């Protein structure tokens with residue numbers, strides 16, 4: 001299996017630390033609002049990585065975090081640690097406690113997670129449940145001399161970590177104060193330095209704050225992922241998945257603080273999912289096109305059509321969402337399901353070896369889903385038996401996750417069954433001409449009746 005590694009910038013042969021269990025951490029949602037279809041593109045990418053690993057016989061131990069404190073409004077804008085805590089803003093806006101906000105949006109997220117048939121991690125880890133571990137990690141960094149204190153918190157000194165820009169490609173010396181997009185914090189030693197622990201403001205009681213060796217406050221967003229990942233999956237893990245927006249700041253920060261604390265490599269394979277565009281442009285709340293799953297459902301779309309839509313682009317290439325494209329995808333998904341409903345099951349039918357080979361080549365080549373989907377249509381169009389097609393589709397669906405099994409069920413129409421029963425009665429009574437006449441009617445409907453001495457069986461005509 002080959003996987004593109006953002007750190008080496010190469011497609012590499014995948015080799016897990018432990019040959020039997022692959023450890024995966026996925027940067028999860030910040031639960032201050034609904035997760036939109038751009039966020040879910042990343043979560044589906046993570047799901048596909050896990051499904052392909054399992055298809056290849058690996059066991060997967062996976063963790064997804066739920067950020068319920070400390071993710072600031074400035075954190076994604078090029079200068080970390082500016083702005084306010086998103087959970088606190090949402091609490092003030094909605095007139096609820098930060099805990100209520102987090103619980104509400106977490107629950108909503110988990111429902112959408114199921115609707116997209118995503119692989120459940122072993123645990124969804126809430127940041128607020130790991131505060132002690134974060135404090136311990138910051139103390140470790142402090143003891144090793146990687147931190148400094150300024151008026152609003154404890155910061156990580158990125159100039160002390162020589163490989164800081166390895167993932168992002170950003171060199172520290174290229175980042176003058178003018179390079180930062182937001183007003184830089186003048187107390188910071190380097191523009192790339194980031195907060196490990198933020199001190200609560202003296203004039204305001206926060207919804208969520210904790211005592212610490214440095215004073216009352218809350219953890220920085222980046223330290224959360226490092227602490228949870230290392231506690232749950234060990235100091236070095238196999239795969240870390242996140243959106244490409246994390247490649248510049250969040251993930252370099254995670255690497256810096258983790259590797260400085262342990263002296264070990266933090267993550268072997270970094271997997272970044274590309275953005276989703278909407279109508280050819282940027283997606284965003286301010287643009288009004290940050291659609292959520294229930295927006296799709298309100299327009300009559302099934303969430304699985306969105307899942308199928310994502311698979312029509314490679315996870316590392318941009319994908320453009322339009323309602324028309326989603327409609328086309330839903331149509332083709334329904335066509336697929338309708339076809340499957342006409343297929344007759346045959347558990348003994350052999351798998352389509354050549355299609356299996358092509359499918360496996362595709363998924364094992366850095367999760368190439370567009371090719372895997374094309375192989376599926378090729379299989380459907382082939383003249384292989386329906387039993388072979390079904391059995392092969394069920395294998396493919398271990399990765400597709402489209403719930404193909406729900407659509408299998410070869411049904412004999414009631415009318416045909418009634419005809420066959422009547423014919424059986426005539427036959428028993430020796431009324432051959434009428435039995436023959438009904439047999440022809442059944443054949444006209446596309447079915448064949450096989451008689452045995454004690455019973456009759458209906459099957460579809462070839």
Ligand SMILES: [Zn+2]
Pocket residue numbers: 026027225240241242246251
């Ligand atoms: Zn991450």
Ligand SMILES: [Zn+2]
Pocket residue numbers: 027028225250
């Ligand atoms: Zn993270």
